[in-house]
Amino acid sequence: MWYLDKDILFLILEEINNDKKTLYSCLLVNRTWCVAAVPLLWRNPWDSYNFKSLLDVILSYLSEESRNILKNQGINNLIAETYQQPLFNYIDFLKYLDLNFLEKTISSFKIEESKQIIIKNEILKLFCNSNATFIHLSIPRNISNYQLHLITGAERCLSELEFLHCNVDQNGLKDLASICKSIKTLKVDIYYCADNSGIIKLIEVQKNLHDVGFIGIHYDSSQKKINDESFYKSLEESLIKHAGSIQYLKIDWIPITGFLSYLVNLSSLEICNGWNDINYFENLSSPNLKILNVNQVPPKILANLVKNTIGQLTEISISSVDNKMVIQVIYQNCSNLKYLHLSLANNNSLTDSNLFILEIENLLVNCQCLKGLIINTCFAVFRWDQFFMILARSSPVSLFRFKFIFSGTVKLEDLKLFFDKWEDRNPMLLTINNLQCSKMQMEDLIKQYRVRGTIKKCSIDRNFISYQNFDWA
Known part of the structure; x- marks a missing residue:
């Protein structure tokens, strides 16, 4: 009966999932309520105002191997010599992965960029080797220093991804396309890139794409607008392949083809x-x-x-x-x-x-x-x-x-x-x-x-x- 009560309680709390103030109060009722509320609070913790505290919790889960890697690189100020992991394995509850958080928080530390990349990679390994299954992923533009898809465990934890916010010049989009085929919502920041085939491939392999948004214009190195008709035409042709499923569309270029006429359910x-x-x-x-x-x-x-x-x-x-x-x-x-x-x-x-x-x-x-x-x-x-x-x-x-x-x-x-x-x-x-x-x-x-x-x-x-x-x- 206890398990039934817990399941019912979890369903009830899911209805107030966006009301974090109320969910926090549920933590204090008793253990059953706490166990039901914690996973909901940790689905998407990235809107926290205290970035440093959130990062401290994440770092506490680093393996001994990762901690030694950071120490060997002279990165001692972010990790404690003695540490105790929290009662819950919060990492396993994550459903949203916002890598903008890592960029914003770690970039604020006064350490050289090469060491910042090492920290980010160790945290990504932690995420990919946890039991988390992500449904929402945001990738900042300047995260191309490393490739998420190459980390062991990424194929499993990203296989059910439903939302992706990325950039058209993101390294590894072709490889990401081999992992993520269930994306429903795709938001793309468009910048000038010599090879745009990655984003085209990513769009084409999706099985149920229904919300697509493109933001930004192609610019060259001098910030002069580029009218890359071949790229836009390729984008439109890839969207036609999802003509029956796309319901929401955001674009910022003058159409090259008549692709809008194909989107019958828009x-x-x-x-x-x-x-x-x-x-x-x-x-x-x-x-x-x-x-x-x-x-x-x-x-x-x-x-x-x-x-x-x-x-x-x-x-x-x-x-x-x-x-x-x-x-x-x-x-x-x-x-x-x-x-x-x-x-x-x-x-x-x-x-x-x-x-x-x-x-x-x-x-x-x-x-x-x-x-x-x-x-x-x-x-x-x-x-x-x-x-x-x-x-x-x-x-x-x-x-x-x-x-x-x-x-x-x-x-x-x-x-x-x-x-x-x-x-x-x-x-x-x-x-x-x-x-x-x-x-x-x-x-x-x-x-x-x-x-x-x-x-x-x-x-x-x-x-x-x-x-x-x-x-x-």
């Missing part, structure tokens, strides 16, 4: 670089596309993209919106829209600002499923008072999640009027960024309306940051 598309070939999208059909995230895409191309989704889009994020036609095409074609993020381009015209605001009202009226709205404006002149009034008057019942990135000064009385008009609606979840007025005054105002039930939750940040899309609690 549900999310992110475009990180301005495209200028309107003909490419004229006949492109994406009937299953639900999420669209674009940056610096001309209005006509964007219009074609939206129209060709046949009304299925539920999430849209657009940067550098400089034409009211963009908003028009959204509310004319996206009746099922749930989340919208608009970054309005810089414009000095008060008239243009007013026109955008009027079109947003049309959007609110026509998109009755809208749940969340992010507005980031770089307008030199923007009528936030008018915008808030329209939100209070025309927002559908489902809309109560807002994020505002302000430009210029926002008057507290305008926000107060907005909150007053919002009474008797769903309490709003609010994020305010790049605030120019007094944070203390803003916090006092928010406190009043939280007491009144107008605001459920609000976070305030005076600094400009880029929001992740639609990450409300």
Whole structure:
């Protein structure tokens, strides 16, 4: 019965796996609870703020042979002469392996690079020879001094890998492809490399690839952008081989082939670089596309993209919106829209600002499923008072999640009027960024309306940051 209780407890704790504060409290209940909570806490410990303490725990598991290797190299300051391993074998619980952690932590030590490489290799041997089976691996760009796939035990511990973040110029990607064939999510940083065959091979051998993201542009040694069409064409051809499984795609180059037409199950598309070939999208059909995230895409191309989704889009994020036609095409074609993020381009015209605001009202009226709205404006002149009034008057019942990135000064009385008009609606979840007025005054105002039930939750940040899309609690 004890084993059954433990199994049930583990399943319950898995439901709160992301709530580390609660999991830590479970450690103190009794031994059974502690045994169930520790593996969950050590699946992914790399977001710890105390990197040095985490490294100390890892180093305590080094074999006597590894410790002697470090000592023989004169690396005595990182390992204790006498040591006792912790009660649990935490290394065996690891499911995530973030090698950026090693780079960041070990590189901070004031020892020569050759000795840093030795430390990293001994730690990697520890990981690969443990009982851990990794499902998530992040490889930094400058980790090419050694090759993970050559370490004894790597084939076993990486055979079930589902997530990989790597670089196109990473040494050993071809060999990694012989080990890792179950990757579902692949994130690739693109830098100039003379031989790109490794990443192509890695993509081709996967059995169920469904989320692919490419970040960065080819640059040569002088940081001049390289238009390597042959490389991009090879990438696209390798993706076509996964046409039936790819659902999420992020790219930052102008397509060379018509590969997007092959991705019949694509549900999310992110475009990180301005495209200028309107003909490419004229006949492109994406009937299953639900999420669209674009940056610096001309209005006509964007219009074609939206129209060709046949009304299925539920999430849209657009940067550098400089034409009211963009908003028009959204509310004319996206009746099922749930989340919208608009970054309005810089414009000095008060008239243009007013026109955008009027079109947003049309959007609110026509998109009755809208749940969340992010507005980031770089307008030199923007009528936030008018915008808030329209939100209070025309927002559908489902809309109560807002994020505002302000430009210029926002008057507290305008926000107060907005909150007053919002009474008797769903309490709003609010994020305010790049605030120019007094944070203390803003916090006092928010406190009043939280007491009144107008605001459920609000976070305030005076600094400009880029929001992740639609990450409300």
